Amino acid sequence: MSELPLLDVRNLQVEFKLKNGTVRAVDNVSFQVNRGEFLSIVGESGCGKSVTALSIMKLLPKRVAEIKADYVKFDGQDITNLSENEMRKIRGRRMSMIFQEPMTSLNPVLTIGDQLTEPLITHLEMSEEEANNRAIELLNMVGIPEPEKRLTQYPHQFSGGMRQRVMIAIGLACEPDLIIADEPTTALDVTIQAQILELLKDICNRLGVAIIMITHNLGVVAAYADKVNVMYAARIVEKGGASDIFGKPSHPYTIGLLRSVPRMDKKRGGRLATIEGLPPNLMAPPSGCRFKPRCPMAADTCDSSPELKERAKGKNHFTACFYSDDANKKGASIYVSDKDKFKPIKVKKDKPVLSVRGLKQHFGVSFRSGWLSSVSGTVKAVDDISFDVYPGETVGLVGESGCGKTSVGRAILHLNLPTGGELKFNEKELNQKSVALVRQDMQVIFQDPFSSLNPRMTIGQILEEPLKVHKIETDEVARAERVSELLTKVGLYPYMRDRYPHELSGGQRQRVGIARALCMEPKIIICDEPVSALDVSVQAQIINLLEDLQRELGIAYLFIAHDLAVVKHISHKVIVMYLGKVMEIGDSDTIYGEPKHPYTKALLDAAPIPDPKKERGREKIILKGELPSPLNPPKGCVFSSRCNFVTEDCRKVSPELVDFDNNHLAACINIEGGK
Amino acid sequence: MLAYTIRRILLVIPTLLAVAVLVFFVLRVVPGDIVEIKLAAEGGIISAEEIQKEKERLGLDDPIMVQFYKYMIGLPRGDLGISLWTENNVSEEIMSRIGLSFELAILSTILAVLIAFPLGTISALYRGSILDYVIRIITIGGIAVPSFWFGMLLIMLILATFGNLPPLGTISIFDDPKTNLYQMIWPALSVGYRYSSVVARMLRSSILEVLSEDYIRTARAKGVFERIVIVKHGMRNALLPTVTVIGLEFAFLLGGLVVTESVFNLNGIGKLFVDSVVRNDLNLLQGLVLTVATGFVLVNLIIDLLYAALDPRIRYQK
Ligand SMILES: Nc1ncnc2c1ncn2[C@@H]1O[C@H](COP(=O)(O)OP(=O)(O)O)[C@@H](O)[C@H]1O
Ligand code: SF4
Ligand code: SF4
Numbered sequence: 001m002s003e004l005p006l007l008d009v010r011n012l013q014v015e016f017k018l019k020n021g022t023v024r025a026v027d028n029v030s031f032q033v034n035r036g037e038f039l040s041i042v043g044e045s046g047c048g049k050s051v052t053a054l055s056i057m058k059l060l061p062k063r064v065a066e067i068k069a070d071y072v073k074f075d076g077q078d079i080t081n082l083s084e085n086e087m088r089k090i091r092g093r094r095m096s097m098i099f100q101e102p103m104t105s106l107n108p109v110l111t112i113g114d115q116l117t118e119p120l121i122t123h124l125e126m127s128e129e130e131a132n133n134r135a136i137e138l139l140n141m142v143g144i145p146e147p148e149k150r151l152t153q154y155p156h157q158f159s160g161g162m163r164q165r166v167m168i169a170i171g172l173a174c175e176p177d178l179i180i181a182d183e184p185t186t187a188l189d190v191t192i193q194a195q196i197l198e199l200l201k202d203i204c205n206r207l208g209v210a211i212i213m214i215t216h217n218l219g220v221v222a223a224y225a226d227k228v229n230v231m232y233a234a235r236i237v238e239k240g241g242a243s244d245i246f247g248k249p250s251h252p253y254t255i256g257l258l259r260s261v262p263r264m265d266k267k268r269g270g271r272l273a274t275i276e277g278l279p280p281n282l283m284a285p286p287s288g289c290r291f292k293p294r295c296p297m298a299a300d301t302c303d304s305s306p307e308l309k310e311r312a313k314g315k316n317h318f319t320a321c322f323y324s325d326d327a328n329k330k331g332a333s334i335y336v337s338d339k340d341k342f343k344p345i346k347v348k349k350d351k352p353v354l355s356v357r358g359l360k361q362h363f364g365v366s367f368r369s370g371w372l373s374s375v376s377g378t379v380k381a382v383d384d385i386s387f388d389v390y391p392g393e394t395v396g397l398v399g400e401s402g403c404g405k406t407s408v409g410r411a412i413l414h415l416n417l418p419t420g421g422e423l424k425f426n427e428k429e430l431n432q433k434s435v436a437l438v439r440q441d442m443q444v445i446f447q448d449p450f451s452s453l454n455p456r457m458t459i460g461q462i463l464e465e466p467l468k469v470h471k472i473e474t475d476e477v478a479r480a481e482r483v484s485e486l487l488t489k490v491g492l493y494p495y496m497r498d499r500y501p502h503e504l505s506g507g508q509r510q511r512v513g514i515a516r517a518l519c520m521e522p523k524i525i526i527c528d529e530p531v532s533a534l535d536v537s538v539q540a541q542i543i544n545l546l547e548d549l550q551r552e553l554g555i556a557y558l559f560i561a562h563d564l565a566v567v568k569h570i571s572h573k574v575i576v577m578y579l580g581k582v583m584e585i586g587d588s589d590t591i592y593g594e595p596k597h598p599y600t601k602a603l604l605d606a607a608p609i610p611d612p613k614k615e616r617g618r619e620k621i622i623l624k625g626e627l628p629s630p631l632n633p634p635k636g637c638v639f640s641s642r643c644n645f646v647t648e649d650c651r652k653v654s655p656e657l658v659d660f661d662n663n664h665l666a667a668c669i670n671i672e673g674g675k
Numbered sequence: 676m677l678a679y680t681i682r683r684i685l686l687v688i689p690t691l692l693a694v695a696v697l698v699f700f701v702l703r704v705v706p707g708d709i710v711e712i713k714l715a716a717e718g719g720i721i722s723a724e725e726i727q728k729e730k731e732r733l734g735l736d737d738p739i740m741v742q743f744y745k746y747m748i749g750l751p752r753g754d755l756g757i758s759l760w761t762e763n764n765v766s767e768e769i770m771s772r773i774g775l776s777f778e779l780a781i782l783s784t785i786l787a788v789l790i791a792f793p794l795g796t797i798s799a800l801y802r803g804s805i806l807d808y809v810i811r812i813i814t815i816g817g818i819a820v821p822s823f824w825f826g827m828l829l830i831m832l833i834l835a836t837f838g839n840l841p842p843l844g845t846i847s848i849f850d851d852p853k854t855n856l857y858q859m860i861w862p863a864l865s866v867g868y869r870y871s872s873v874v875a876r877m878l879r880s881s882i883l884e885v886l887s888e889d890y891i892r893t894a895r896a897k898g899v900f901e902r903i904v905i906v907k908h909g910m911r912n913a914l915l916p917t918v919t920v921i922g923l924e925f926a927f928l929l930g931g932l933v934v935t936e937s938v939f940n941l942n943g944i945g946k947l948f949v950d951s952v953v954r955n956d957l958n959l960l961q962g963l964v965l966t967v968a969t970g971f972v973l974v975n976l977i978i979d980l981l982y983a984a985l986d987p988r989i990r991y992q993k
């Protein structure tokens with residue numbers, strides 16, 4: 001294109017002057033975005049993606065952030081030296097931004113209408129009435145029903161997905177040329193993510209708006225991006241067209257990232273390739289190539305900094321690596337794959353370690369409806385669920401948030417007393433009394449390793465405590481030894497025993513969480529979203545760790561997660577839940593390969609595959625709407641209000657689970673071939 | 676909002692009832708006997724008979740439930756009984772003093788708000804500047820220095836400048852507002868310094884906290900004018916915790932200020948409190964506690980209503 005790029009960034013550099021040093025969060029970054037183009041910026045957290053975006057918008061706190069650049073040209077105009085007021089006129093008018101946290105990005109004390117009309121009144125000088133009419137149009141455009149009424153409401157009356165729609169409406173209000181979206185769907189369910197991204201792409205295509213999408217989800221990149229910037233430790237290490245980045249990755253980091261995401265479109269098997277270690281501390285980055293400490297191809301040459309060079313003239317594919325040709329040729333094989341050594345574990349199915357029959361967890365809730373009356377109802381968080389977990393087996397539990405996954409885990413552990421059904425642990429009945437006897441055998445790992453570790457205890461104390469309390473190891477020396485052993489087992493170092501949780505990274509804290517669960521030598525661990533808060537490379541490390549431990553110790557896992565690819569990778573068996581009920585249950589490969597239930601199909605369609613060719617080629621059904629209120633679930637089949645295959649009969653009966661083949665069950669009356 | 680307001684106001688009645696019952700019984704658990712103290716003060720040898728007669732006369736002899744009954748049916752009429760010491764009507768005694776404490780509370784609140792809002796806001800917006808440091812030193816002082824001591828400094832200052840002290844707290848604001856205000860402004864200042872420091876510091880920290888919220892970034896990303904970002908998006912949220920502090924300080928002042936009152940020689944509720952405790956004057960004490968508690972409950976009601984007006988999440992609460 002000979003046309004001038006819309007955004008042209010040359011040698012952008014951002015430094016934060018902090019009390020204890022200077023952090024260069026963005027280091028000589030250059031890139032361009034053309035009109036109507038979709039650029040993705042990917043990389044692990046802390047590598048400078050958001051700072052890049054915020055510095056273009058000039059939204060960084062001036063007290064600490066220092067931005068330098070040869071130039072940042074927006075539509076031909078260099079905006080580096082614009083005054084605050086001139087910049088303000090561009091923000092929200094010609095470029096806008098959508099943020100990650102829909103729950104906190106809107107002002108809680110102002111109405112949606114007020115917040116949506118603000119840019120219209122400020123920039124386009126509309127009257128209140130004009131702005132209101134335009135706001136209604138905008139809400140319509142982003143798919144919010146009853147916009148007139150919605151305008152007078154406050155953010156807390158909107159769901160997360162709805163708030164993100166409002167944010168998009170605000171961003172697009174003045175029809176900008178560029179929209180920067182910083183992890184806009186990370187906090188949302190896959191189904192809602194798909195809705196939001198489709199919406200964003202559609203509108204931007206229609207209006208010719210360029211998008212910069214920051215994300216760590218490579219599937220999202222594969223699905224939408226024209227161009228990709230891969231960032232590592234404040235620098236761009238590779239950039240180019242999406243097909244080149246996914247098809248011919250030439251930087252070891254890119255290759256590693258692509259290889260460490262579990263894939264939904266491949267058969268289960270083997271370990272994930274992982275990039276060992278962590279990204280460097282930007283206060284004291286390694287000299288030379290910053291990826292060197294983690295790079296499997298590192299050589300002496302790498303002590304000097306590789307430049308970002310075009311791989312072939314005119315191809316617009318750039319890499320910053322001395323051995324990019326080599327890396328490109330060898331591809332994934334540069335990461336030692338012990339794939340063959342570790343075939344998936346075969347599970348012997350004679351005696352289940354945990355057996356769940358007809359489990360029910362109903363909550364009585366009451367809330368005020370008028371100003372003196374109150375309404376009470378029942379939330380059937382878990383409603384008649386049955387499954388078995390065998391020793392050494394991983395059972396995955398998936399579904400949108402609020403569907404009852406966590407409640408299943410809590411009911412099994414008796415953290416909430418189940419309101420119905422039968423639980424057996426090693427063939428002995430579990431009830432309020434007997435659960436105390438098997439507490440040690442059933443452990444939990446939580447999503448947020450930080451909030452589940454006592455911040456005032458050292459790692460050593462945290463791990464010793466259960467050993468002491470349960471009198472497993474009474475001797476002090478033996479206990480210390482056991483702690484060292486545990487730390488080593490989960491891939492930490494014994495010297496870390498003296499550290500406090502805040503002195504560890506998220507991945508390391510999750511390892512401590514695992515070590516704590518392990519110290520009781522449990523038979524089963526209930527893992528509630530254990531890797532959701534982690535970056536892909538760390539996520540892969542933790543998944544591998546869990547699998548290794550299973551292989552070694554024969555532990556069973558109940559693995560709760562909303563990331564379908566992760567669940568597929570780790571689980572032998574998968575249960576798909578919706579509004580407290582099982583929709584489908586079966587072998588991992590079967591569920592993902594031949595899904596029967598409309599809900600399972602919709603979930604799989606919603607999760608993007610990190611391969612542009614496959615992702616863009618496949619037909620998708622995007623699930624409409626959101627999870628209905630559990631207080632008032634649809635009659636008959638609970639999925640009927642969102643199902644694309646719904647018929648009259650669906651609203652009459654609640655479908656039973658029907659066996660299709662070899663323990664593959666689905667609850668839907670409109671599938672052929674059930675027995 | 677209307678529904679919330681009505682619900683919230685209705686809640687005041689049972690709260691006050693509970694307070695009334697609690698006050699009555701808790702005070703009667705405390706040992707001590709006013710009759711003995713009173714007669715002892717008159718000197719001479721006291722016979723058991725005399726004590727008994729006096730008790731009968733004051734109704735202290737009745738079974739506790741009878742006393743309770745009399746107390747409870749008096750309440751709706753505002754009848755708090757008579758002081759066991761002076762035998763004056765308790766309500767009248769309190770009313771004659773509360774006006775002064777109330778005026779002092781209002782005056783110092785006005786002063787505090789007038790001083791604290793600019794100080795707190797400037798201090799937050801220019802964080803780290805010299806101005807911020809100066810303001811923070813001033814407000815630290817306000818918290819560290821006891822009000823009465825600051826009051827004594829003030830008195831010395833007035834003496835040094837005017838050569839004499841204005842007569843304090845004797846003229847009602849309704850008779851001669853000018854003189855009254857001239858008298859009251861000094862104790863109000865002495866209390867208001869501490870008060871404004873507390874509020875200014877609260878305001879500073881809540882503005883700083885609010886300005887780092889995601890929605891402030893959103894507002895800036897929309898290209899809204901910076902002053903609108905601060906006033907419309909920031910201030911309203913920052914006011915929430917500040918309102919609480921103001922309300923609590925105000926209610927605290929209603930309860931009287933023993934030392935400050937005596938420094939400025941004011942006839943406020945603080946002195947009455949001390950007297951009633953020293954003399955074990957149960958009726959007066961329970962009247963006082965009840966009055967102050969009612970003040971607290973009402974101030975809390977106002978805080979809650981202000982909160983609801985500022986924050987829709989509360990208004991729409993189920
Ligand atoms: N203690 C409780 N009281 C009332 N409802 C609850 C309680 N715990 C969970 N729920 C409800 O049960 C449903 C399932 O919740 P949860 O198990 O947390 O879902 P998930 O783990 O899939 O996010 C939700 O509608 C939730 O609001
Ligand atoms: S320059 Fe060297 S260390 Fe850096 S990525 Fe290339 S091979 Fe690895
Ligand atoms: S039973 Fe009907 S509504 Fe339910 S999943 Fe099947 S087709 Fe859809």
Ligand SMILES: [Mg+2]
Nearest residue numbers: 401402405406
């Ligand atoms: Mg959950």
